[in-house]
Amino acid sequence: MPESIWFREDARPRRPRLSRERIVTAAVGLLDAEGVTGFSMRALAARLQAGTMSLYEYVRSKEDVLDLALDEVFSEIGEPSADGTWREILTGHLTRSRAVMRRHPWMPALIATRPLLGPNALAGSRAVYGALAREGLRPPELTAAIGTLSSYLYGFVASENTWWATVRTPAADAELRARVTDHLLAHEAELGHQARVDDADFDTHFLLGLNLILDGIAARLPEDTP
């Protein structure tokens, strides 16, 4: 019977099994699981139960996949909230950005290599731009303020991530950890302050540094806002 053709559930390519979206989400998952060094086209194809070369129907190169994955996770940050003071808006947006970059610790390494030109990344910077322009800040101070905020965010999370990565390696880098802890202790001991490094530490340091920058921006706004 010729209709039996409808019952061959997966003989060969009826509808395309693969798609750009499926590849990108699989790439994000692989990067989360294995990091940037564990990422390979073969591993990505295996995760999709496809042949390696099948990916290249939808994607130009490995770099292409990485760019796509990077912009994909930028969308997780979302738009800044519409209400609140400008300080609250920016603090919330940067805090959420930091959370996303900690959830996907491979982001800083890619950002350092590839330009941020995906639609989601551009939309984010545009939103921050609007929040500050609404307060009356103008170029070049406006551009500098945005650059400072994003540079700070990105630099902070990068060192935060490599710190945790170093500390989590069991015993191979024990010597490195001892070295930096000694370094910190030498500093702190001079001033009688207890050295301790944990998540809460990074949280408060992030907010302290952010408020440093926000104070500097506030001093450049045309009139004072609470």
Added chain:
Amino acid sequence: MPESIWFREDARPRRPRLSRERIVTAAVGLLDAEGVTGFSMRALAARLQAGTMSLYEYVRSKEDVLDLALDEVFSEIGEPSADGTWREILTGHLTRSRAVMRRHPWMPALIATRPLLGPNALAGSRAVYGALAREGLRPPELTAAIGTLSSYLYGFVASENTWWATVRTPAADAELRARVTDHLLAHEAELGHQARVDDADFDTHFLLGLNLILDGIAARLPEDTP
């Protein structure tokens, strides 16, 4: 004559052709010339006119070489000058740091991956620490200030470098460049400001952002200093 032992000018067994130092300086040269993606142990050995595996007598792994090269160029930054106001000292130090990172554009990508635990990197952060502690700043604000400054520096140069790298590629990324220029223009046009991107632009933006942060730090110093 037993004294002849004192005239053996070279070290123990035989004068080694290779050395850790020679490998490190060759690695810096190779990274400057080819970038991090063009760096390979085979290319490094070729540059030293040696067999690939000879390197492994002096170096544990490729990662090891990269760590060594990174700390090597950190020494180019030098110590902060001893006199001047704290703002002048920090501005000078950060400006010199930025210059070194532009001279070796592969630095941000490595910093995003590996922890900064080489002796030269640690010495630099210690010097900045001292300059601010001398003004009376104490932890946790002191630690936050240092982290903010280095995060800013590193994030700024990273985006600066990828920007130039993108722009310099002849025509392949012309579309990307057009996209970001459109983006900038859309912003600037809203406010009637001319968009232009060149070296001087990055210089002034770097100093604007730096002064933003320094103002924030100044507000936290115990008593006012000019």
Added chain:
DNA sequence: ACGGATTTCCGTACAGTGCACGGAAGGAGG
């Protein structure tokens, strides 16, 4: 209904990578 054209999939192959291993060259110490 049939014969191409097109789309999807992927096996094979090639040039490149980091590095483990084992061996050769040659001076040093006995």
Added chain:
DNA sequence: CCTCCTTCCGTGCACTGTACGGAAATCCGT
């Protein structure tokens, strides 16, 4: 002279990105 020990490095292995060409399945014009 023999032996050890340091430096050097050729070979090999598992792995990478991707160019190429072919096979299978669907679509389309007739």
